Each structure stands twice: as structure tokens, then as C-alpha cells.
Amino acid sequence: MDSVPPAESRPRPAIRRLPETTANRIAAGEVVERPAAAVKEIVENALDAGASRISVVLEGGGMDRILVEDDGCGMSADDLALAVERHATSKLPEEATLFRIATLGFRGEALPSIGAVARLTITSRPQDGAAHRIAVEGGRVSEVAPASGAPGTRVEVRDLFFATPARRKFLRHPRTEAEHAVEAVRRLALAWPGVSFRVENDGREALNLPGTDWETRIRQVLGPDFAAAAVPVEAVGMSLDLRGLAALPSYTRPTTMAQHLVVNRRPVRDPLLRVALRVAYRDVIEAGRHPAAALFLDVPPESVDVNVHPMKTELRFREGDGVRGTLINALRRALAVGAGAAVAMPALTPAVPPEPMPSMGFAESFVPLTPPPAPVPVQRALGLAPVAPPRPVLLTERAPEAHPLGRAIAQFLDTYVVAEAPDGALVLVDQHAAHERLTHEALSAQLVEGGVRSQPLLLPAVVDLGAREAQRLLDHAEDLARLGLEIEGFGAGAVLVRALPALLGNPEPGPLLKDLAEELAELGEAASLQKRLDAAVARLACHGSVRAGRRLTPAEMDALLRAMEATPRAATCSHGRPTVLRLDAAALERMFGRR
Structure with a gap:
């Protein structure tokens, strides 16, 4: 093995200044990661120019052509x-304003960076002047x-990354790149509701949002389902102004894509704000689901540093703890x-019996148990105010069973199965999480055997999703058919x-279809077929499992326990949450201070 020569004997590399073209291409790698980044930078320039109407045209996912036209002040x-x-x-009048940024762009790198790796043409005309044009091709x-x-x-940007073909090879399918570009415009549109936005992709309209107020724009971007489940959020302080809409815990999403955060009219994906959102919902939504919200935060420009990320999507707040606590x-x-208002609402429809749970080897149907008369509350005996606690469903005495999870003895809160193990330990099972794992494993086994068995619907169902979500599902129709889900197009967005x-x-x-569409968008085209199928199986299992609040019969509880004992990975659900907890005599004694 050759030895490395000592440092003093090695030639010292000369320091030299990079050619302008090379420097611009390096900058382009930071600023222009994909077509969506170029679209975002150009649209931000249009917004800073005071535009009230912005039009975007994409061809070949933005790789072949990007055209952005605005009615701003011009140059x-x-x-x-x-x-x-x-x-x-033009966005930094003086050096002292570097830490008081009041515009979307400020570094002066976007256009030369794009021109370094593409064919760029800019035509501009001031409101009271003549039009002029300049072109940049590969830095020239x-x-x-x-x-x-x-x-x-x-x-106009043509042939993006023609000057750096290695980077172009890392781009995804044109459809995927177009989706990212449209999403970038959609997020800017949410932050600037008074501006009209239109996006055309390969000759078809992908987005059309006329200027409006912020509440209407939120509904346009996040959809009617979110609007129906949303409550207003507001907080006003000395140096902070927060407003927006947040969905109730009953409306959750499988990913974080429905979380829109805007700071000083700048769409961001800031970790501090996203953690605050997660903490606020932590105790009210199940693990594996995510809240949906559109929140607008206005702070003094000098209290936030927007130059900590090349894409300006992360921030540094001067008083981060205060911002997080306020949110x-x-x-x-x-x-x-919102929860109080929901509880106070009168029932408009009579209660209906719950639907049967899929068989999965359990009892063929569900017959709700009649709970026994409640005992005299302990509170009454102690002279305390009476409280009506949830009543567990107690089962009749039966002989012990020699199974690891034992025999079911009760159902508590219509959510947890309480069982007694052969060694006397107390076993608690989350019925939804457990059944989700059973369904997941059964679907996976059928998939390995050649495909999940499907059940044709007596009457086909039409589901309205929106154009991009519907197209995303149809693009994966063949994969979904292997999972027993047969779909076809039914007009625009259905x-x-x-x-x-x-x-x-x-x-x-x-x-089910809305969650699947979002799951596929989160994975992207880069994900392998197996990864997409695994994610879809997990989502199907979640929707096909018995829910919390569903009352089970004694036979069904025992069948659930027996199926768990025979199923791989039954200790956790598809999202990694535990399905079963075991408390033996020693654990109970420690909890009660007996040892």
C-alpha cells in the first residue's frame, strides 16, 4: 500500500477566482433545484413588483418551457x-436593511442563476415607458x-439545465415536476389572496384563482372539506399578529401537505412553527395523522431572519419561544x-346502528351488548359531585383460557378490550390499532399471492377529488387494481x-381515495413500486379497520385476541403505535406502591 507523502512535500494548490459562468452555475444549484424553484423565484419577483395578475405556462413539467407574465411595475x-x-x-435600498427584509426576494441571484443553466429571455415595460428585452443563454x-x-x-425560460445536463438527469417525470411547480404557485397564492393567479400545464388549465379575500382564498386552496371542519385562529400581541383557520381534530390528514404556514406573506415550512402545530394537536389526534391548517403570522421584519435557507423556506425568529408559545x-x-360548539350542536339525524366490521375470522356480525346497571358511584359515597364515567362492558364469567393474551373480560370506553392472561396479568388491547394490523397483514398476504381480492360494488361510486388528485390516482390505477381497488376516470376531477x-x-x-391520493403525492414518482404498494396497503388497512367507539360482542373480543396471537407484528399497528399493553402483578404492585 502506497504511503501518503507528508504535507510539506505535497504541491500547494493555487487559489484562483472562479470564472463567472462557473460561479453562476454553482449559485444555480442552490437557488434553482428544479423547475418549481425557478417558477417560485420568478413569481416572487412579480409579487414584489406589485402585480395584481400573474400567469404561468408550463411545458414538459417546466423543463422545456416556463413562461411567467405579470402586470407589475416593469423595468x-x-x-x-x-x-x-x-x-x-432593487429590494435592499441600503446595507442596513439586510436584517429587516420586507420583500420576498432580495439576494439578486435568481435570474442570473436561471440564465446560467437555461435559455432566459426577459421582456419588460414600465407603466409609463417603452418595452425592452434581454436574453441570457448558459451564462452569456x-x-x-x-x-x-x-x-x-x-x-421565459427554455431548456432548463441544458447547460448542466447532469442535474437535468436528476429531475423526475414531467408530470411530477409540473405538480411541484403548481403547488409552489398555490402556496404563494394562499399568501397573496388579492392577486389573481393562473397556471396552464401543457395546454390545460391547472390553476385559476381570481383575487379575493383571505378566507375565500383559504377555501379555494384547501377545499370545501377543510373549510367545513375549520375554526378561526387569532392572536394579537405587541409584536405578533396571528390569524387563520385550523381544522378540528375530527379532520386529519395522512401527511403534512395540508399545513400552510405564511410569515410576513412568505410561505414557509419552518421547523419551529410545524413543531408548534404538532404540539397543539398532540393530545387530540391519533398518532400517524396530521392536522390541517392555514395560518398567517405577521411579525416586525427585524424580528425574523429569512436568510438562513437558500430557498427561504426556513426562518430564525429573534424570540422563537414566544412565537411558538403564542401559536x-x-x-x-x-x-x-370549536369542540365546545360541536358538542352543543343538536343532533339532526337519528342514531343508526354501526356497520358490521369485516369478518377477518371474527364472529360474522356484531350484536351490541347491553351494559349492566351501573353501580352506585364512588363519588356519591364520598359526598362528591356525581360524575357519569364511561361504563365498561363486563362479560359473564367464563373459564380461563390457555392463550398468551388470555380471555376478554370487558370492553372499556368502547375502544379498549380488557383481558386476563393465564398468569393473571392485565392485558389492554386498542381494538382499532390491533384490527388495523390484522387487516394490513391479510392484505399484504393476498398481494404476495398475486393480488388482493376485490368486491365489486352493486352501484359504482363517484368520488369528486379535484383534477390533480384524480389524475394522480388514475396514473396509479394499475397498482391500485392489484390492491383490489378498481377505479376509472369520470370527467374532470372525479x-x-x-x-x-x-x-x-x-x-x-x-x-379512502383522498388519503391515498395524498399518500402517493407525499411519496412522489421516485418511490419504488413496492414502497407505494406498502403505503397504500397501510392506508387501506386503516380505513378498513374497526373504529374506536365500536362496541364488540364477547365472541368478537376473543376472536380479536386469537387473531392477534396468530398474526406477525401484531404488537404495533401500521403506523407503529402499540396495539397491546400488559401489566403483570409486579407492575401493578409498583404502581400502587406495594413494592
Whole structure:
């Protein structure tokens, strides 16, 4: 093995200045990661220019062509020449304002970075001046020339990354890249409700949002289901103004895609704010689900540093603990009021018996148990105010059973099965989490055997999803068919469901398909087929499992325990939550201070 020569004998590399073209291409790697990043930067420039209407055209997912037109203030010939130079900007009047940013863009790198790796043409005309054009191709800048055009700015990007073909190879399918670009515009549209946005993708309209107020814009972007489940959030302080809408705990999503956070009209994915959102909902939603919200936070520009991330999606707050605490408290107040309003609402429809749970080897049907008369409350004996606690369903005495999880002795809160193990230990089983794992394993076994058995619907169901969600599901229709879910297109933004996996019984197809569409969007095209199938199986299992609040018969409880004993990985559900807890005599004695 050759030895490494000592440092003093090695030639010292000379330090040299990088060529301008190379420097620009390095900057482009930080600023322009994919077509969506270029679209975001150009649209942000249009917003900073005071545009009231912004139009975006995409071809080939933005890799072939991006066109952004706005009716903003426009640029003169001199400004146009400076706009494609690095570190030239109109957004920092003086150096002292570096830590008091009041615009979306400020570094002066976006346009020269795009021009370094693509063919860039900018045509601009001030409101009271003449139009001019400049072009940049692979870093080579043309002279500014007279042109024709309406007031505002027109930015065209062709052949993105033609000058850095290695980076272009890392891009995804054009459809996926287009989805990311449309989502970038959608998030900016949420932050700027007074501006009209339109996006066209390969000749088809992908987004059309006329200018409106912020509440209407939230409903446009997050949809009517969110709007119906949302409550207002508000907090006003000396240096902070928070407003927005947050969904009640009954409306959750399988991913964080429905979390929209806007700080000083800048869409962000800031870790501090997302942690605050998670903490506020931590005790009211089940593990594996995520809250949905659209929150607008306004703070003094000098109290937040927006230059800690190349894409400006993460921030550094001067008083981070105060911001986090205010957000958590405001959300908890809103959820408490929302929950109280929901409880006070009168029942508009009579109660109906619950639907049967899929067989899975359990008893063939569910017959609700009649709970025994409640004993005299302990509170009454102690002279305390009477409280009506949830009553456990007690089972009749039966002989002990020689099974690891023992025999079921009660159901508590219509959610937990209480069992006694052969050694006397107390066993608690979360019926939904446990059945979810059983359904997951059964679906996976059928998939390995060649495909999940489907059950045709007597009447096909039509599910309205929205254009992108419907197309995403249809793009994976073949994969979903292997899972027993048969769908086909049914007009713009709708899907026709012809069959569901037989193991799921008769779930409502709408929520199931919406969760599947979001799960597929989160994974992206880069995910392997197996990973997509695994995620879809987990989502199907969740929707096809017995819910908390469902009363079980003694036979069904015991059947659940026996099935868990015979199922791999039955100790956790599909999301990793525990399905069963065991308290032996020693643990109980420690809890009661006996040892």
C-alpha cells in the first residue's frame, strides 16, 4: 500500500477566482433545484413588483418551457441589464436593511442563476415607458434591445439545465415536476389572496384563482372539506399578529401537505412553527395523522431572519419561544371553542346502528351488548359531585383460557378490550390499532399471492377529488387494481370506483381515495413500486379497520385476541403505535406502591 507523502512535500494548490459562468452555475444549484424553484423565484419577483395578475405556462413539467407574465411595475432598459447580474437587486435600498427584509426576494441571484443553466429571455415595460428585452443563454448575456409588450414583465425560460445536463438527469417525470411547480404557485397564492393567479400545464388549465379575500382564498386552496371542519385562529400581541383557520381534530390528514404556514406573506415550512402545530394537536389526534391548517403570522421584519435557507423556506425568529408559545396557545383556544360548539350542536339525524366490521375470522356480525346497571358511584359515597364515567362492558364469567393474551373480560370506553392472561396479568388491547394490523397483514398476504381480492360494488361510486388528485390516482390505477381497488376516470376531477378490497367490508370510498391520493403525492414518482404498494396497503388497512367507539360482542373480543396471537407484528399497528399493553402483578404492585 502506497504511503501518503507528508504535507510539506505535497504541491500547494493555487487559489484562483472562479470564472463567472462557473460561479453562476454553482449559485444555480442552490437557488434553482428544479423547475418549481425557478417558477417560485420568478413569481416572487412579480409579487414584489406589485402585480395584481400573474400567469404561468408550463411545458414538459417546466423543463422545456416556463413562461411567467405579470402586470407589475416593469423595468427600464438600465434596470433590465442589472437584473441579470449577480447580487444586483432593487429590494435592499441600503446595507442596513439586510436584517429587516420586507420583500420576498432580495439576494439578486435568481435570474442570473436561471440564465446560467437555461435559455432566459426577459421582456419588460414600465407603466409609463417603452418595452425592452434581454436574453441570457448558459451564462452569456445579450445586449438590451427595444421590444414590444404590455406594461409589466414577461419572463421565459427554455431548456432548463441544458447547460448542466447532469442535474437535468436528476429531475423526475414531467408530470411530477409540473405538480411541484403548481403547488409552489398555490402556496404563494394562499399568501397573496388579492392577486389573481393562473397556471396552464401543457395546454390545460391547472390553476385559476381570481383575487379575493383571505378566507375565500383559504377555501379555494384547501377545499370545501377543510373549510367545513375549520375554526378561526387569532392572536394579537405587541409584536405578533396571528390569524387563520385550523381544522378540528375530527379532520386529519395522512401527511403534512395540508399545513400552510405564511410569515410576513412568505410561505414557509419552518421547523419551529410545524413543531408548534404538532404540539397543539398532540393530545387530540391519533398518532400517524396530521392536522390541517392555514395560518398567517405577521411579525416586525427585524424580528425574523429569512436568510438562513437558500430557498427561504426556513426562518430564525429573534424570540422563537414566544412565537411558538403564542401559536400553541392560540390553536388550543380555537380547538377548545370549536369542540365546545360541536358538542352543543343538536343532533339532526337519528342514531343508526354501526356497520358490521369485516369478518377477518371474527364472529360474522356484531350484536351490541347491553351494559349492566351501573353501580352506585364512588363519588356519591364520598359526598362528591356525581360524575357519569364511561361504563365498561363486563362479560359473564367464563373459564380461563390457555392463550398468551388470555380471555376478554370487558370492553372499556368502547375502544379498549380488557383481558386476563393465564398468569393473571392485565392485558389492554386498542381494538382499532390491533384490527388495523390484522387487516394490513391479510392484505399484504393476498398481494404476495398475486393480488388482493376485490368486491365489486352493486352501484359504482363517484368520488369528486379535484383534477390533480384524480389524475394522480388514475396514473396509479394499475397498482391500485392489484390492491383490489378498481377505479376509472369520470370527467374532470372525479373518479368512478367499481370495486373495493373485499377485506375492507363496506368503507366510504371518498375519504379512502383522498388519503391515498395524498399518500402517493407525499411519496412522489421516485418511490419504488413496492414502497407505494406498502403505503397504500397501510392506508387501506386503516380505513378498513374497526373504529374506536365500536362496541364488540364477547365472541368478537376473543376472536380479536386469537387473531392477534396468530398474526406477525401484531404488537404495533401500521403506523407503529402499540396495539397491546400488559401489566403483570409486579407492575401493578409498583404502581400502587406495594413494592
